[in-house]
Amino acid sequence: MAQVKNKQVILNDYVTGFPKESDMNIVDSTITLKIPEGSNDLVLLKNLYLSCDPYMRGLMNKPQGTASPLAYTPQSPIAGCGVSKVLESGHKDYKEGDLVWGFTRWEEYSLIPAAQILFKIEHTDVPLSYYTGILGMPGMTAYAGFFEVGSPKKGENVFVSAASGAVGQLVGQFAKLHGCYVVGSAGTKEKVDLLKNKFGYDEAFNYKQEPDLDAALKRYFPEGIDIYYENVGGKTLDAVLLNMKLNGRIPVCGMISQYNLTQHEGVTNLAHLVYKRIRMQGFVVGDFYHLYAKFLEYVLPYIREGKVVYVEDIAEGLEKGPAALVGLFSGQNVGKQVLVVAHE
Amino acid sequence: MAQVKNKQVILNDYVTGFPKESDMNIVDSTITLKIPEGSNDLVLLKNLYLSCDPYMRGLMNKPQGTASPLAYTPQSPIAGCGVSKVLESGHKDYKEGDLVWGFTRWEEYSLIPAAQILFKIEHTDVPLSYYTGILGMPGMTAYAGFFEVGSPKKGENVFVSAASGAVGQLVGQFAKLHGCYVVGSAGTKEKVDLLKNKFGYDEAFNYKQEPDLDAALKRYFPEGIDIYYENVGGKTLDAVLLNMKLNGRIPVCGMISQYNLTQHEGVTNLAHLVYKRIRMQGFVVGDFYHLYAKFLEYVLPYIREGKVVYVEDIAEGLEKGPAALVGLFSGQNVGKQVLVVAHE
Numbered sequence: 001m002a003q004v005k006n007k008q009v010i011l012n013d014y015v016t017g018f019p020k021e022s023d024m025n026i027v028d029s030t031i032t033l034k035i036p037e038g039s040n041d042l043v044l045l046k047n048l049y050l051s052c053d054p055y056m057r058g059l060m061n062k063p064q065g066t067a068s069p070l071a072y073t074p075q076s077p078i079a080g081c082g083v084s085k086v087l088e089s090g091h092k093d094y095k096e097g098d099l100v101w102g103f104t105r106w107e108e109y110s111l112i113p114a115a116q117i118l119f120k121i122e123h124t125d126v127p128l129s130y131y132t133g134i135l136g137m138p139g140m141t142a143y144a145g146f147f148e149v150g151s152p153k154k155g156e157n158v159f160v161s162a163a164s165g166a167v168g169q170l171v172g173q174f175a176k177l178h179g180c181y182v183v184g185s186a187g188t189k190e191k192v193d194l195l196k197n198k199f200g201y202d203e204a205f206n207y208k209q210e211p212d213l214d215a216a217l218k219r220y221f222p223e224g225i226d227i228y229y230e231n232v233g234g235k236t237l238d239a240v241l242l243n244m245k246l247n248g249r250i251p252v253c254g255m256i257s258q259y260n261l262t263q264h265e266g267v268t269n270l271a272h273l274v275y276k277r278i279r280m281q282g283f284v285v286g287d288f289y290h291l292y293a294k295f296l297e298y299v300l301p302y303i304r305e306g307k308v309v310y311v312e313d314i315a316e317g318l319e320k321g322p323a324a325l326v327g328l329f330s331g332q333n334v335g336k337q338v339l340v341v342a343h344e
Numbered sequence: 345m346a347q348v349k350n351k352q353v354i355l356n357d358y359v360t361g362f363p364k365e366s367d368m369n370i371v372d373s374t375i376t377l378k379i380p381e382g383s384n385d386l387v388l389l390k391n392l393y394l395s396c397d398p399y400m401r402g403l404m405n406k407p408q409g410t411a412s413p414l415a416y417t418p419q420s421p422i423a424g425c426g427v428s429k430v431l432e433s434g435h436k437d438y439k440e441g442d443l444v445w446g447f448t449r450w451e452e453y454s455l456i457p458a459a460q461i462l463f464k465i466e467h468t469d470v471p472l473s474y475y476t477g478i479l480g481m482p483g484m485t486a487y488a489g490f491f492e493v494g495s496p497k498k499g500e501n502v503f504v505s506a507a508s509g510a511v512g513q514l515v516g517q518f519a520k521l522h523g524c525y526v527v528g529s530a531g532t533k534e535k536v537d538l539l540k541n542k543f544g545y546d547e548a549f550n551y552k553q554e555p556d557l558d559a560a561l562k563r564y565f566p567e568g569i570d571i572y573y574e575n576v577g578g579k580t581l582d583a584v585l586l587n588m589k590l591n592g593r594i595p596v597c598g599m600i601s602q603y604n605l606t607q608h609e610g611v612t613n614l615a616h617l618v619y620k621r622i623r624m625q626g627f628v629v630g631d632f633y634h635l636y637a638k639f640l641e642y643v644l645p646y647i648r649e650g651k652v653v654y655v656e657d658i659a660e661g662l663e664k665g666p667a668a669l670v671g672l673f674s675g676q677n678v679g680k681q682v683l684v685v686a687h688e
């Protein structure tokens with residue numbers, strides 16, 4: 001059986017603190033492009049687009065207690081969501097040529113259990129890379145977090161942090177479509193411009209240039225915030241708590257500002273939860289994939305009509321993977337960070 | 345018209361930091377025991393039992409921004425919940441001799457708008473003072489916070505802080521009646537004994553004697569906590585977040601450990617909200633009084649059968665009010681702190 005070269009991005013060792021490009025390495029491995037005899041659960045994939053996501057940082061930690069089943073092993077390829085083409089399938093649900101998205105490894109070809117595939121891709125009139133973003137995990141995250149966890153009502157005031165990112169750019173657009181007033185924060189002028197001029201945010205500000213986040217929020221929300229879509233945690237959350245309205249909701253999607261800190265920042269304004277009757281609720285997108293078909297029905301028409309747009313930041317080639325991934329934690333990405341392994 | 349002496353507890357000045365007995369004064373005022381001519385909204389009350397409640401500390405602050413309508417005014421009597429007898433009523437819903445509970449002032453006699461009365465007392469086969477506690481605001485708080493906000497299921501693991509207090513002693517008993525495993529924390533050995541021997545808590549510990557709250561919680565909840573009934577905030581909350589189970593709930597009733605701090609403690613473990621899908625939800629009892637009849641139907645039979653018990657800490661005489669009230673913040677009270685103004 002012919003072996004072919006299989007480039008991989010491997011994790012050198014467990015990571016503490018901020019991740020660096022040098023925490024990963026590009027290696028040339030080999031793979032036999034054939035499913036082992038008699039395995040009816042394996043699928044052989046050619047990986048096309050890989051998704052760079054903040055949660056991957058957590059998988060680089062040395063596991064403590066009960067480890068995530070996804071946790072990375074040093075000297076093995078890292079893994080994440082991606083769009084792939086089926087080269088051969090031992091599993092009855094998939095066949096050669098199918099396009100799928102789900103969990104795969106950061107390498108050219110992957111032999112994986114079929115259970116790691118999340119969905120078969122049915123709609124190809126949109127960019128395939130969208131299945132790492134707006135039509136993939138981050139899109140579903142924005143949708144579920146905003147609508148299912150946030151319980152938005154028309155006319156409500158919505159604040160989104162990391163607002164220009166993979167998730168945030170969609171939350172803002174969904175909020176506008178729902179008739180809300182929406183303000184976003186991001187870390188550069190370019191991103192702030194995108195928020196206002198491309199994603200339709202009513203207002204946006206650069207949180208790095210606001211010496212007083214509480215004052216900034218009071219400026220944009222003189223009447224307070226109904227929904228805070230929480231992506232960053234820390235100081236931003238603390239300032240938001242001072243500015244929530246009665247019966248406000250905080251869907252807690254993530255806290256990226258804390259992921260690389262050995263000692264997390266303290267949030268001091270939680271007592272506001274009580275008299276403001278705030279619901280702060282963590283969620284994980286994996287619990288909402290039963291809504292994926294409904295989500296596609298909602299979002300695909302908007303994409304086709306140009307009423308929802310999506311900005312991607314495309315890195316070409318597995319070699320660019322480590323930089324693209326660690327770049328998330330200093331805000332290098334403008335929009336959804338995608339890594340192209342192959343275009344088809 | 346005859347004037348009578350009307351002893352009052354007045355606030356000397358706005359309070360910062362821990363309240364002291366000397367922040368209040370006992371003064372002899374006078375009152376005419378007659379409703380002014382033509383006022384069809386006023387009720388003249390003889391106050392019997394006054395309730396000492398932690399939220400009263402917040403009303404002693406110098407108001408900032410939009411003040412609570414309840415906020416105290418220096419040199420005026422403080423106010424709170426209490427059980428009173430109607431001496432004369434200008435309002436059609438009340439008549440002389442009625443027993444009521446609701447917002448009144450800390451004085452012997454009060455002329456108040458009828459709207460401040462919360463409920464007429466219909467059941468007098470139980471101690472009248474219970475309407476400051478188990479059958480009053482704290483009882484309703486325990487019930488609403490546990491059942492309505494906490495969404496408990498049989499068999500779940502429940503942790504309660506300030507567990508022997510006015511609210512906590514009931515949460516534990518309701519949790520047991522609901523088929524939960526329940527552990528409480530309190531600040532003295534006497535209270536811990538009460539929790540285990542009187543209120544039926546499965547386990548209890550003295551949080552002041554636990555150098556490592558995380559370790560203590562791991563000892564009592566090896567499988568984690570489903571519901572944390574939050575009364576204290578700060579370090580306890582931070583340790584609890586490390587020990588919550590997936591899909592856990594934190595009804596946020598109060599954060600008494602923070603009420604007297606000028607700078608609140610930082611809570612560092614909020615990132616656990618995300619992957620554990622925790623719902624942390626503040627609530628205010630005032631939003632749940634529409635359930636009061638249902639609550640009485642639930643709790644009165646248990647009281648009559650001795651299946652729910654209630655421990656009160658009774659201070660006799662308005663003079664004892666300041667000490668009783670400030671005592672809440674150092675845990676002087678054992679059970680519900682009641683202040684008796686008159687027995688009938």
Ligand SMILES: NC(=O)c1ccc[n+]([C@@H]2O[C@H](COP(=O)([O-])OP(=O)(O)OC[C@H]3O[C@@H](n4cnc5c(N)ncnc54)[C@H](OP(=O)(O)O)[C@@H]3O)[C@@H](O)[C@H]2O)c1
Binds near residue numbers: 188231
């Ligand atoms: N719960 C779930 O199931 C789920 C699923 C997907 C994502 N998430 C979470 O959602 C959040 C956004 O993810 P995403 O995929 O959309 O990422 P992203 O926004 O595309 O990329 C991360 C962005 O975070 C911002 N950032 C980095 N460090 C920061 C800091 N210290 N303070 C404030 N902002 C910082 C940067 O933008 P700036 O230039 O604006 O700083 C960066 O571009 C993350 O917290 C992620 O973990 C959760």
Ligand SMILES: NC(=O)c1ccc[n+]([C@@H]2O[C@H](COP(=O)([O-])OP(=O)(O)OC[C@H]3O[C@@H](n4cnc5c(N)ncnc54)[C@H](OP(=O)(O)O)[C@@H]3O)[C@@H](O)[C@H]2O)c1
Binds near residue numbers: 485675679
């Ligand atoms: N949301 C609402 O509508 C609502 C309504 C009523 C009450 N509440 C809240 O519910 C909580 C309990 O109220 P309660 O009426 O039942 O009071 P309580 O428990 O009868 O009295 C207060 C108790 O809090 C404990 N405590 C004081 N300082 C503390 C600290 N620094 N750290 C830990 N514990 C401390 C003391 O007990 P130890 O000896 O155990 O320390 C003290 O006995 C309070 O937070 C209150 O604000 C909220």
